[in-house]
Amino acid sequence: MAGLLALRGLSRNCGVASRFGALRLNGLYRVTSRPLLPATCTQALPPSQQLLATSLVRSTAPEIEQAGHDHVLHWTAERILTLVLMGVIPAAFVWPTPSLEYFMALSLTLHSHWGVEAIVVDYIRPSVFGKIIPKLAVGAVYALSIATLGGLCYFIYTDVGIVNAVKLLWKL
């Protein structure tokens, strides 16, 4: 895991090939990383152990430490969902079937949920609002998204559906 962290730290510094191809940074910026162990200690180690030691770096923002899990999977899922959404919305307008409508409602709500959650996590921070309010805010985002999805499914089932709603509105 520490090795993986080191790799990720490296890929931020130089053009190492990432999952989506080489990052074309052209040396635009560097992320400074401060080794946690004192240099005198690591210099006494053989080079292979030195690499392991310097991989225990602290990112510059302490909040990142609190997320003990790997964010990469979530990030990748967000991008894939974006692509799916970009396909589903036109598809639902061309072939207005109920299954596409429900799938569009799900994709839309999930995309919007992740976006609003990111906004809330960014601005409603513990250093400004204390310990309890940020957690309540994230809970409220979940409640809002669940309510939105439920409401949209109800709307598709009982009322005209999302695609028809837009088409009827546009006919005004």
Add this chain to the structure above:
Amino acid sequence: MAAALRLAAKGCWAAGPRPAVLQGPLVTQWTRAVFTSPSVAALKSQSAEDYWAKNKRLRRPVSPHLTIYKPQITSMLSITHRGTGLALSALVSGLGIGMVVLPGSYPHYLAMIQAMQFGGGIIMGAKFLIALPFMFHLCNGVRHLVWDLGYGFTLRALYKSGYLVVAVSVVLAAIAAAM
């Protein structure tokens, strides 16, 4: 060579005991590294106090940022992407939750709006104002995905793609409003 090895085996006594992850033979260390992650507590033990708590304790002022930084197309488009996303999300949530809470059906409320008999220009303007955030968020979203593939980070490319996104958004929104 032997002295260096002995030093490596003993570790640097002056700095205190070596963390568990650096003890033992190399094979053990590598195995440990692959299957464990450095605990947050281990990382934080290097400096026990939180960054924000420490600076609050020292009563240090925060440097001005939003109040002094010149608005640039990079930052303005970024916050607009966030803002349009938030607005569209409010629209979607409003539709979903609203149509559950409100008593009437969707055609009923459409008929109410139709009864207000807005002029053609106002209706077209309203359609443009609804379509613009959606088109901007779509176009800038594509710009984001291009960045995620690794392209377009030079300053020229940022500015060019930024202006392109704004132009395409306006054109697409105008087309949508005309439909």
